[in-house]
Amino acid sequence: MTETSLSQPFVGPAAGRAPLRLLAVCIGFAALVAAPMFFYPIFVMKILCFALFASAFNLLLGYTGLLSFGHAAFFGGAAYVTAHAVKVWGFPPELAVLAGVLGAIVIGAVIGFLAIRRQGIYFAMITLALSQMFYFFCLQAPFTGGEDGIQGVQRGKLLGFIDLGQTMNMYYFVLGIFLLGIFAIWRIVNSPFGAILKSIRENETRAISLGLSVNAYKLSAFVMSAAIAGLAGSTKALIFQFATLTDVTWQMSGEVILMTLMGGIGTLLGPVVGAGLVVTLQNVLATSEFPVTVITGATFMLCVLTFRRGIVGEIEAAIVRWKRR
Amino acid sequence: MHSSQPLLSVRGLNAWYGESHALHGVDLDIWPGETVTLLGRNGVGKTTTLRAIMGIIRKRTGSVAFDGQDVLKLALHRTAHAGIGFVPEERGIFATLTVEENLMLPPAVDRGGMSVEEIYALFPNLLERRSSPGTKLSGGEQQMLAIARILRTGVKLILLDEPTEGLAPVIVQRIGEMLLALKQRGLTVLLVEQNFRFAAKIADRFYVMDHGQVTDSFTTAQLPDRIQSLNRALGV
Amino acid sequence: MTVAVLPFGDAHVEKPRAVLSARGLSKTFGGFQAVRNVDLDVHHARVHALIGPNGAGKTTVFNLLTKFIPSTAGTISLDGADITRTAPAKVARMGLVRSFQISATFPQMTLLENVRVALQRPNGQAVQFWRSLGSLRNLDRQALELLERVGLQDMRHRLASDLSYGRKRALEIATTLALDPRVLLLDEPLAGMGQEDVSVMAGLISEVAKDRAVLMVEHNLKVVSEICHDVTVLQRGEILTTGDYETVSNDPRVRAAYMGNEDA
């Protein structure tokens, strides 16, 4: 069974002793705070955004065993809501992000309500189809600006006095959101609720017989994942100051899967690493001769064939093996 | 005592589930026409022994000679054609196939298998439900079907894993009679059975397993002398 | 509230009230009538055996009672409440819990976690997504006690998938008991168990039945004769007879249809 399960048993915390772990967290935090001094800030912000998005996706796949092929709907949908809220309703950034998250929750509830009726591959196909429907909606709806998207979204002033137009201010705002989101995911996964989700993934019928309303749990997990994906999307709209169709296409849903798969499904850090890699790869490919889709496709195949656990997953497994010795 | 070569000869069989070592050098021999029963507590590796002989577990070492052929080297689907049939513990009835399709599924590997009529005569339940989906049968009916479909193929050796589990006493008796009948026809059976009394009625010899090894063996004639030690070994 | 009127057996002994009762329960699978007009009363503090030939419809009755499949006709009531149209998870929450004929565990979780999951909901710790996993430690003692009852305490940190078949069944019973159900439905709890475990498990069942009702399907007549107070024999979806073991096992119809010439 070990091999057949898509999600690996969670080995993260076991991989280091408590003080070591604390040290690692501190170093990581310091690195994130200092990152914009060394790297292009927009680029780092983009990575944070996608890392959060991928982590939200992983919350569903890695810990509930549900492969959603439609997460772009929440990500892109929230981006549209936020952009619209700023541009048309004149919302301040914090409210606009909140509006985006609410939007994602609504979309997530609708899609989730339908999709959780089926499992496994069906679930994947249904989410894909429904998000494609949402894509058509965004394409045809008058307020999304069709192919042009909603452009020129002002970042505004956070709480009325922090000017997010300043790159560094924006960076720390994004970092804050990122950390908040990751903490939320970590908490959900390692909570009593998370334990129930795991049992449902393992044996649904048995979970029902224990009196658990399985569908309600799944839907909750789905909506939580959608909300955090929406948080990432809203933030992205503010960073880049636009919301466009790209973020609601099925290719975007595919990309987030790739990020998670590359980094390690069911690991806390995996999606973050994966997002960093994929975003960097895309940027590198942007100025190279290689056709992007071919590379992306090949990476997918390679990951599935050779290192399914993803980079972080493989490292964790190696540590566990090493410790056993 | 035995004139001919053993039909099945297992030497030093080791097997692993992934990293976990389940069999630690199993040795056993079965002569043609015998019914041999493997006894042992839960989890000692009885099922694993059958799986390893059949080749369902691929990670194994040692030797398994069947009919003079080393089956350890064969691809899984060749083992059946060499003449071994397998009835798994969990029965393995196919949901998408009707009862009759399930019955007809395993390809005949040799002559001498039972005909469909004979089988239906033995198990009237199956005849009655022959066009319903396989897994819609009750647990016991599924067990009958699992045995029945191997009888059709004409294999020389049947590996039978706990055939009486979950069956009504009448059916258990029926299966006992059936196994005796099969023995008359010269079929060789390696049986895993917890139901001691049942096994005693049909087996020629017994092997006792513990911790992935064969620890004891005796014939049915020796049984009365062994009962004491056996009960201790099996924890009854 | 229906007062049980028993067609056979020791009606003169005053029985506790029926906790679970079914009237006229029927199920048809596309033209095939698997269960026909079954009336059943399961009483508090008694073990009730449901026996019958293979394919008689025992598992189906279980599925109907726990609402895993909808019945074609009939009513079911639990403690006087009509549950004929209640969702399966709800039925379980009301205290009617089952085990499965094919063993059902959470394979990639340790034994302790398996049992703990069952304890979470009754203790209101199922939806807490904001608390840490450590907050579940308060359930460990109880979980361990349950594992002890089925003799699995030493393996508590092993994964359920590593267990042998028989031990999986034991684990399943521990998990089921964790819900402290008022009615426990056990589908062949002893099947596949080694001789040594059978008596332990049988003892366990009669012990837990002291303060709950148990309905079990079992082919091991020795056990049935030892621990079951009531026996209902099902044949071709219909009730053949109900009574204590003595009465039932001497019924020639039962001997012909089910027991053969075997004695427990």
Add this chain to the structure above:
Amino acid sequence: MTMIFGIPVQALLGQLLVGLINGSFYAALSLGLAVIFGLLRIINFAHGALYMLGAFVGYLLLAFAGIGYWPALIVAPLIVGLFGAVLERTMLSRLYKLDHLYSLLFTFGLALFIEGTFRYFYGSSGQPYAVPPSLAGGTNLGFMFLPNYRAWVVVASFAVCIGTWFLIERTKLGSYLRAATENPTLVQAFGVNVPLLLTFTYAFGCALAGFTGILAAPIYQVSPVMGSNIIIIVFAVVVVGGMGSIFGAIATGYLLGLAEGLTKVIYPEASNIVVFVIMAVVLLVRPAGLFGKEA
């Protein structure tokens, strides 16, 4: 003139016929998906790409070997099938033991790879492929002008669907296939060469996609993106049908083609999402799909 939904009956008939033609493609594609899924439990995300590959092989055969439509109708599916066989042998077969979602992800990557490669070499706007001369022109049915080629599409796809259905539901091979779906190890232990069977199945499913592709070539532009445009709709078709049965896949394909055809007259703006809307409704009413069996 008689009207239905405010539309002249004649026009409606025309649209229904058009819907039927579209349905032929849906049916053939969802059939291929159903064969592969039903027997290998793989959602062949690459199905669209293989469909495209079929069309491209047809085009390349014509452009570089001068092989025309009719031979290509046989050769192209064979080549695509062979490609599928190689793929299955070398890569997909390693994924059977894993969660099915992995094979979904693998074929997703494969789809991107194939599509990307073709786009790299042939650009995105595609290549022309002419209707074979023997089927050029059309017939005036009175209520509409029916191009002969489209009539042929309906016939060909229907024949292939029925043939496949027969093969799988009515032959011994089919029962091996279905059993192998559930428990390949056991079927192999019974003496059936399951690995070969699975290779054959995947190759067959791919060949079906290739066949549909070459069938589509004269109607659509032979373009690298032709597959990804249609595959998601076909997925929805499959969900609506429920993957339980081969027959279900075929019937749903035609049904949804008709439904879409109708929408194009009644409310054209929604024609791309009507399939998804139907899917949502079906999920609410019958989660297992119209023809699916609930697990």
Add this chain to the structure above:
Amino acid sequence: EPYRLGVLTDMSGMNFDLAGQGSVVAAQMAVEDFGGKLLGEPVEVIVGDHQNKPDIGSTLARRWIDEQNVKAIVDVPTSSVAMAVQEITRNSDTAFLVSTAGSSDLTGKACSPTTAQWTWDTYALANGTGRAITEEGGKKWYFITVDYTFGHALERDTSEAVLAAGGEVIGTVRHPRETTDFSSYLLQAQSSGADVVALANSSGDTMTALKQAAEYGITASGQRIAGMLLFLSDVHAVGLETAQGLTLTTGFYWDLDDQTRAWSKRFGERMNGKMPTMVHAGVYSSVMNYLKAAEAAGSVSGKAAIDKMRTMDINDFFARNAHLREDGRMVHDMYLVQVKTPEESKGPWDYYKVIRTIPGDQAFRPLDKSECPLVKK
């Protein structure tokens, strides 16, 4: 450090054929022809593939400008990316030479002082085709329109032109993007009795519609098909068999005269014999004129160079009767062409016959109707 020109284009997606590698080659040709030096410094062309994603495009553009001394960004297909890049070039005083993106908003609502939209826009194509065909006698129009903002705009602009020229619109059907089957719409158009069936959609949709129109014999039955947005590469892709008789507007055709043939021949030599689309010619022309303007202005500031261009005489094989307006629109002659029949075509890429030249000031949206805030009214 050398000055750099960044060609930000689509190297792997749906705009690859009409822009893509050809745009890169055209920009390089312009730099070479100009002598490779600007204000005494060498000039380099660098390439970026935005993958049709605005975030990738805008990050790249920003990086180029901040870190790689990029002074002008060129081409940029896909209007969402172009819009995003326009914001960046505006804020960083970098020249933005648009050739592929055709959204009228780039020089309308969202116009920028550092942008020159060189080759075409949706208004020009719609208006040119609408007016010219109506004047040629195609009075009754039926629209097959892709159902989103872009399609609606094309349809609106065309209808206005048609009405202005005395024609009428007798029907419209809206189809979703990426429709695979147009039979229904074509049948409706066929039975509508229209003279002209207008395809107000783009790339894949247009090509599928064309192919199926041929199948249903739309042109054979006497109706005329007008493509609102088609490039030479599209016609090449569907083939003359299918596209014959189609009428469309283009900003450039390689076979107009000796000048265009000479340039296109050089282009073709570097592109495996492919002939340039109007976008490719536009890239060359815009880069060449930018270099001239920057040299003349003595500055690489986007605003200075573009302002200089406004006063400059723009005239080359691509830009005839041309001038750059204050809203950023480069106005030049456009051409109404008809696709030849296979018999008429004398060789590879011999696809169009020019029906008439549409003078620049008639082709583009008049300045007084512009929504651009930079236009002083």
